[in-house]
Amino acid sequence: GNSVTQMEGPVTLSEEAFLTINCTYTATGYPSLFWYVQYPGEGLQLLLKATKADDKGSNKGFEATYRKETTSFHLEKGSVQVSDSAVYFCALSNSGGSNYKLTFGKGTLLTVNP
Amino acid sequence: EAGVTQSPTHLIKTRGQQATLRCSPISGHTSVYWYQQALGLGLQFLLWYDEGEERNRGNFPPRFSGRQFPNYSSELNVNALELEDSALYLCASSLVVVTDTQYFGPGTRLTVL
Numbered sequence: 001g002n003s004v005t006q007m008e009g010p011v012t013l014s015e016e017a018f019l020t021i022n023c024t025y026t027a028t029g030y031p032s033l034f035w036y037v038q039y040p041g042e043g044l045q046l047l048l049k050a051t052k053a054d055d056k057g058s059n060k061g062f063e064a065t066y067r068k069e070t071t072s073f074h075l076e077k078g079s080v081q082v083s084d085s086a087v088y089f090c091a092l093s094n095s096g097g098s099n100y101k102l103t104f105g106k107g108t109l110l111t112v113n114p
Numbered sequence: 115e116a117g118v119t120q121s122p123t124h125l126i127k128t129r130g131q132q133a134t135l136r137c138s139p140i141s142g143h144t145s146v147y148w149y150q151q152a153l154g155l156g157l158q159f160l161l162w163y164d165e166g167e168e169r170n171r172g173n174f175p176p177r178f179s180g181r182q183f184p185n186y187s188s189e190l191n192v193n194a195l196e197l198e199d200s201a202l203y204l205c206a207s208s209l210v211v212v213t214d215t216q217y218f219g220p221g222t223r224l225t226v227l
Contacts, residue, residue: 032214043120043204044157044218089157093214100214101147101170102206104157 002027006090006105013080013112021075021108023064023090031092033057033066033073034102038087047075047088080112116141118219120205126225127195135190135222139207145169146188147208147216148180152201160203163188195226 007022025031032051036044048057053068062077073090090105119138127133139146148160159172163182177193186207192199202223206216 034215036218043118043220044206046215046217049215091157093216100145100208100216101159101162101172102149102157102216103159106156 002031002092002094002103004090004092004103004105006088006108008106008108009087010109010111013110015082015112015114016079017112019075019077019080019084019110021088021090021110023073023075023105025071025073025090025092027071027092027094027103029094030068031094033064034091034093035062035064035073035075036089036091036104038089038107040086044089080110082112082114085110085112118205118207118217120203120219120222122222123220124223124225126227128227129195129197131195133192133195133199133224135192135203135205135224136187137190137205137207137219138187139205140217143207143209143217144186145208146182146186147206148188148190149204149206150174150201151204151221152198155201157204161190192224197226200224200226 003026034049035047037047048059050057050066056065064075087107089107091102121136145164150158162170180190182188202221204221206218208216
């Protein structure tokens with residue numbers, strides 16, 4: 001079956017530090033990959049996505065590249081801000097066989113200190 | 115464009131009662147998904163509705179059920195509530211035939227006492 005493994009948190013950084021959150025997946029076929037962000041007390045917001053190998057998703061300074069050879073989709077940001085403090089979820093959707101559900105990693109709590 | 119909306123925001127019930135949660139998808143989206151986010155268990159897929167039909171179901175007991183209405187809004191019903199049903203219930207919608215990207219609502223926080 002499908003599974004997503006992301007680095008355990010929490011991650012604590014100082015403002016302007018470099019961020020990497022690792023994510024690897026197991027899936028058959030060619031899944032789409034996503035990063036969602038959840039701010040305190042809110043639902044999930046789509047941060048970025050990639051639908052095929054070597055695609056790079058980017059948004060708000062965050063980037064992730066779909067690496068099929070290493071089955072990875074690591075999230076990076078060059079300079080984090082306090083407002084980036086949130087829980088980040090890596091997810092995949094494997095629409096083969098009409099199965100459109102998202103499979104999520106356990107989430108990584110990021111805290112950015114001023 | 116309005117996003118996915120859910121009601122109520124918070125719901126408090128006691129063991130054995132029934133809970134009904136509601137979701138309105140983004141205009142034009144025909145698919146609705148329900149997920150449970152329980153403490154320590156992460157995000158678990160519950161149900162997927164598309165064009166009024168249940169298309170897929172996660173590993174949850176039958177007391178979790180739902181339906182999708184002709185206007186594509188959806189209802190999740192949880193019968194015979196148990197303490198461990200306390201969680202944030204998230205609804206998402208998508209336009210399946212174009213993309214598998216799902217857009218989430220703010221969630222309903224269900225507390226079972």
